[in-house]
Amino acid sequence: MKIILFSLLLYLGLSNLMAQEEAVVLQTPTGDIYGTLLTPERNNNLPVVLLIAGSGPTDRNGNNPLMTNNSLKMLAELLAKNGIASLRYDKRGISASAAAGKEESVLRLEDYVKDVKAWSDFLKKDKGFTKIILAGHSEGSLIGMLAAIDNPTISQFISIAGSGERMSDLLRRQLASQPQPVIDLCMPIIDKLEKGDTVANPSPLLYSLFRPSVQPYLISCFKYNPCEEISRLHIPVLILQGDHDIQCSVEDAEALAKAYPRAEKHIIQGMSHVMKDCNTLDKFAQIDQVYNNPALPLNTQLGEMIIRFIKK
DSSP: EEEEEEEEEEEEEETTTEEEEEEEEEETEEEEEEEEHHHOOOTTEEEEEEEOOOOOOOOOOOTTTTTTTOOHHHHHHHHHHHTTTEEEEOOTTGGGGGGGOOOOGGOHHHHHHHHHHHHHHHHHHHHEEEEEEEEEEEHHHHHHHHHHHHHHTTEEEEEEOOSSSSSHHHHHHHHSSOOEEEEEEEEHHHHHHTTTTTOSOOOOGGGHHHTTTHHHHHHHHHTTTTTHHTTOOOSSSEEETTTTTTEEEEEEEHHHHHHHSSSEEEEEEEBTTTTOOOOOHHHHIIIIIIOOOOOOOOOOOHHHHHHHHOOO
């Protein structure tokens, strides 16, 4: 993979701190992956955070085609205000990186892990950065863990709203609230995928979830247990989880921390899955209140904890 750096010479006034925003491109065999490098004024001790977005069509700013919250963009700007650089990017197949998307049938979780490693290698070449921190949000937490294992390039790892259970178990738990006939159709499929086998003719009712072309990707995800993977790290780890998260839970953070006792763990009161405060656990109310609200700022404790962890 090859990195091309385009300097936009765009300076952002962030609390009297000048920050330079540059467009970066990761060239891969299947197409280019586009990102944004946000760098505060240079000094001799400048850390950089590689922000890894969650699952689905989530772009570098934390948005998807249906909802805009700018959570990752806000986090990058907050880091810049505090003298910390960041790189965030559109995953392959998403937004500006759409052309780099592989056919769904050949995409694997490991492809995202390789991309993180490639971005990390690029950041290491910038001599102004003293250390590289991976910060993964939601599914990006697992991707970041895998990229950090036995990787001397990475100095610290941050898990934000990351799952503490296999995706297969997460699916089972989420589907448990469905009508019994749906559960009876889904569970045998999950069991088979978990063993590494595909299902030829899933019910049309389940096609969006278990269509044949997506099954290999699910198999690649199901084989990883986040608690097992985080236990393989040998670097400082920060685990952050909101208690108003309707996608991941406090129990996930507890499980990750138990698997990696050296980790620093914080449960943040009132914080939702998208790192913003809300006063409800109702799914539909949260969509309006936080998931689709770009004007709402990030939880203040989140930023304070991340900055303190990086600078200590």
